[in-house]
Amino acid sequence: MADYQLFIDGAFTDAASGETFATYNPGTGQKLADLPKAGRDDAIRAIEAARKAFDEGPWPKMSGAERAAKLRRIVELINQHSAELAELEALDSGGTILKAQMADVPGAVSAFEWFARMAEERPDRVDLEGSPFPVSQNYIRYEPIGVCTGIIPWNFPLIMAAWKIAPALAAGNTSVLKPASLTSLSALKLAQIIAEADLPPGVVNILAGPGGTVGEELASNPLVDKTAFTGSTEVGRRIMQLASGTVKAVTLELGGKSANIVLDDADLDLAAAGVLWGTFFHGGQVCESGTRALVQRGIYDEFVSLLVEKANNIVVGDQMEMTTNIGPLVSRGQVETVERYVKLGRDEVGEPLCGGSAPEDLPDHLDKGAFYRPTIFADVDNKAKIAQEEIFGPVLCVIPFDTDDEAVAIANDSIYGLAGGVQSGNIERAEAVAARMRTGTVWINDYHLISPERPFGGYKQSGIGRELGTQGYDIYRQVKHVHINPETSGRDNHFHYGVLGV
Numbered sequence: 001m002a003d004y005q006l007f008i009d010g011a012f013t014d015a016a017s018g019e020t021f022a023t024y025n026p027g028t029g030q031k032l033a034d035l036p037k038a039g040r041d042d043a044i045r046a047i048e049a050a051r052k053a054f055d056e057g058p059w060p061k062m063s064g065a066e067r068a069a070k071l072r073r074i075v076e077l078i079n080q081h082s083a084e085l086a087e088l089e090a091l092d093s094g095g096t097i098l099k100a101q102m103a104d105v106p107g108a109v110s111a112f113e114w115f116a117r118m119a120e121e122r123p124d125r126v127d128l129e130g131s132p133f134p135v136s137q138n139y140i141r142y143e144p145i146g147v148c149t150g151i152i153p154w155n156f157p158l159i160m161a162a163w164k165i166a167p168a169l170a171a172g173n174t175s176v177l178k179p180a181s182l183t184s185l186s187a188l189k190l191a192q193i194i195a196e197a198d199l200p201p202g203v204v205n206i207l208a209g210p211g212g213t214v215g216e217e218l219a220s221n222p223l224v225d226k227t228a229f230t231g232s233t234e235v236g237r238r239i240m241q242l243a244s245g246t247v248k249a250v251t252l253e254l255g256g257k258s259a260n261i262v263l264d265d266a267d268l269d270l271a272a273a274g275v276l277w278g279t280f281f282h283g284g285q286v287c288e289s290g291t292r293a294l295v296q297r298g299i300y301d302e303f304v305s306l307l308v309e310k311a312n313n314i315v316v317g318d319q320m321e322m323t324t325n326i327g328p329l330v331s332r333g334q335v336e337t338v339e340r341y342v343k344l345g346r347d348e349v350g351e352p353l354c355g356g357s358a359p360e361d362l363p364d365h366l367d368k369g370a371f372y373r374p375t376i377f378a379d380v381d382n383k384a385k386i387a388q389e390e391i392f393g394p395v396l397c398v399i400p401f402d403t404d405d406e407a408v409a410i411a412n413d414s415i416y417g418l419a420g421g422v423q424s425g426n427i428e429r430a431e432a433v434a435a436r437m438r439t440g441t442v443w444i445n446d447y448h449l450i451s452p453e454r455p456f457g458g459y460k461q462s463g464i465g466r467e468l469g470t471q472g473y474d475i476y477r478q479v480k481h482v483h484i485n486p487e488t489s490g491r492d493n494h495f496h497y498g499v500l501g502v
């Protein structure tokens with residue numbers, strides 16, 4: 001495996017302390033690489049480099065079209081390295097190689113492409129019509145915010161890195177990124193790719209290291225203007241506190257416990273596939289997973305049987321095999337979290353209808369792997385802990401309801417509000433339900449489809465602000481109102497100065 005280093009101020013370097021940490025394949029338990037473990041010193045150096053690049057360098061002054069050209073160069077290079085990136089992502093995160101090839105690498109590419117378009121197409125000056133004062137000309141300038149830090153989780157490392165770096169750069173900011181310690185490989189590989197694109201030094205800095213030191217520095221350092229965080233709600237609260245010291249702009253993409261509502265007019269086979277796809281894709285380690293299936297009582301028994309029958313056909317195994325549907329979870333620690341919740345579920349609800357353990361028939365080379373079977377609890381009370389708390393693993397709670405009103409009430413009875421689904425044969429009825437769900441995304445007869453071209457983010461404790469879409473570009477820009485009084489001498493249009501008698 002190639003060597004990886006921190007990327008600070010346009011150069012590759014080891015951690016100042018010389019410390020390293022190991023990263024593993026969660027399927028086999030084999031070590032993949034030793035990585036430099038950045039500390040606060042490295043984080044401060046990266047932030048200072050980004051500050052200098054913003055205050056003195058050419059990047060924020062370049063035109064949108066010039067920056068777009070650089071982002072497109074990054075796209076070309078990602079495409080050249082796509083096979084290696086996909087392999088690293090699958091090996092390190094446990095996501096399947098199919099997902100890495102079909103979603104992770106193309107997802108990173110499309111984020112850079114979209115924000116390149118935004119840099120070209122979104123105006124950085126808008127003249128305002130009319131005047132609210134006797135005489136004035138007014139316009140808005142959209143300006144970069146400054147130094148933007150990004151802190152990301154382990155479930156979609158490459159895509160998350162792209163979602164933080166691409167919009168920041170497109171809008172003229174400089175960036176410092178910290179990937180999650182369990183999955184830093186693809187971000188460090190991305191650093192090598194970005195280095196090839198020859199951006200001015202300090203515009204992008206990427207460092208692997210612990211949240212408690214590097215992450216805290218990125219969220220609190222006074223030289224930072226904005227922090228964008230994706231991760232758990234618990235750490236999101238801490239990020240807000242840290243950022244409040246210098247009142248930084250904050251974007252938070254946090255946890256979820258999304259409801260996928262199955263109405264009694266749905267095509268049951270399609271809806272069952274939709275619910276399983278919505279829950280078990282990537283082993284349920286997706287923030288917007290539909291981990292609560294709300295099923296209308298008239299179809300409930302038949303639907304639950306279908307779910308269990310289909311769930312038992314999902315192949316759990318080596319993430320590097322193209323025939324595998326779900327690879328290992330990200331770590332043994334994550335399996336332990338799932339086991340704790342399944343035990344709680346057994347106490348609260350009873351025996352799951354399927355799953356509830358690791359697969360028994362895995363080949364020898366996977367016997368240390370972090371595997372868990374798709375697990376379904378039926379007849380769950382929405383007040384149960386397994387229906388309220390984010391598990392972040394392959395566990396589905398099925399909850400019955402009678403009326404559409406009740407489905408909406410149960411769906412909204414959560415501290416989270418990231419996403420949700422409605423499965424129905426009647427689009428009008430589904431839209432009426434969707435309109436009342438307090439979440440940032442609702443998929444009707446679908447799930448998990450996210451594009452950089454559409455905004456993504458949460459209501460309630462699922463987050464603040466939106467990433468992606470035009471909103472996800474504008475959130476990386478400051479708004480400056482410029483007012484011009486065209487009267488350069490005389491007082492006809494300055495009569496308000498008379499209020500002071502001057």
Ligand code: NAD
Nearest residue numbers: 152153154179180211215216231232235253254255256287
């Ligand atoms: P996490 O909150 O434990 O860690 C996320 C990142 O924060 C990591 O890089 C970690 O090192 C860092 N961190 C930890 N403590 C920190 C601190 N005190 N200060 C600064 N940084 C700190 O989350 P995770 O376990 O890596 O990922 C799973 C979570 O991420 C789930 O809750 C999931 O819902 C959420 N998530 C949300 C979205 C979204 O878009 N809403 C997307 C993916 C994942």
